[in-house]
Amino acid sequence: MRLSARNKIPARVTSITEGEATANVTLDAGGTRLVASITIEAARELGLTESGEVVAVIKASDVILGVAD
């Protein structure tokens, strides 16, 4: 399936912190640390494991830009 989401960042899972409802999945994207908060259900259904390959998918309207002072 092709997606309208403009941001697709290849990454590798480095750790998973699981709560009852939410999992925080930490990623390494070519040296940049990323974190995705997803449902526990999704984390299990995707079979996420440390060092597994994923793509971080982000809608353009969810990206804030910052500029150094």
Place this chain on the structure above:
Amino acid sequence: MRLSARNKIPARVTSITEGEATANVTLDAGGTRLVASITIEAARELGLTESGEVVAVIKASDVILGVAD
């Protein structure tokens, strides 16, 4: 100001498409193409220009994970 947002990706502006209300800002983050949709007001206030350095800031709850079939 330190931010709760977990994702901060250094990037360089490659192009800006301006509408009346919204600007789509295309970025290069170490070879990965990113796009941020922000208000025209923000684009002007930040003084964004091609090849300018920015940081893409994204909340962890806005990151979807994909896994290849």
Place this chain on the structure above:
Amino acid sequence: MRLSARNKIPARVTSITEGEATANVTLDAGGTRLVASITIEAARELGLTESGEVVAVIKASDVILGVAD
């Protein structure tokens, strides 16, 4: 690619309103009207046309619940 996003609603495109930066795509999902605001770039890259079949993908953390008074 399997996605962590929990909401995948099959729908048909009923109209597309294009601005310079953003396209509002109206959908019919089994009688429920939906609207997606995406970048113009995405609308063109996906080749969206009226009556074309799409899937509306929504992260669980983007869903607000309302209850009648």
Place this chain on the structure above:
Amino acid sequence: MRLSARNKIPARVTSITEGEATANVTLDAGGTRLVASITIEAARELGLTESGEVVAVIKASDVILGVAD
């Protein structure tokens, strides 16, 4: 109160998974499964119960479109 949000999907609660901070609420919308992640506080304040009627409210800018390959 009338809302700017363009997507209002009538649904019925099918299950609630509660963590300490977040509740994942699974819905049935005319045969389509939906999931909303909301705060525990909101779930309790709304008095959500299984088979209760709700409306899933989603902003147009939070909808990603997918097209089959």
Place this chain on the structure above:
Amino acid sequence: MRLSARNKIPARVTSITEGEATANVTLDAGGTRLVASITIEAARELGLTESGEVVAVIKASDVILGVAD
């Protein structure tokens, strides 16, 4: 309709910038300037006018926190 969204900020419209697809609505909330980007369709359907009273509704998961250095 009661909403799960935790943030409801009363405000007054101070200006509306309309594009083809998106309207940026500037608000005054007790002295704090706010901006909402909504679809043109929503802006018209709500009949927004300058100095009109509105409520800014924001999901808790869309709020980033910043702390001064």
Place this chain on the structure above:
Amino acid sequence: MRLSARNKIPARVTSITEGEATANVTLDAGGTRLVASITIEAARELGLTESGEVVAVIKASDVILGVAD
């Protein structure tokens, strides 16, 4: 760092509810109650404490407008 996000609301922390993965942070913004759901990691890294001063940062595209009937 200057940010494209259009909404920056000064507030004071009134309570923090911590789960395993997510913290719900309740704020007082000049008499208006706000809630931010952030990762536990972010809550700890920012050193949030009751009565501490923060800024609630919200992207314009995440603001829904409501108008009384």
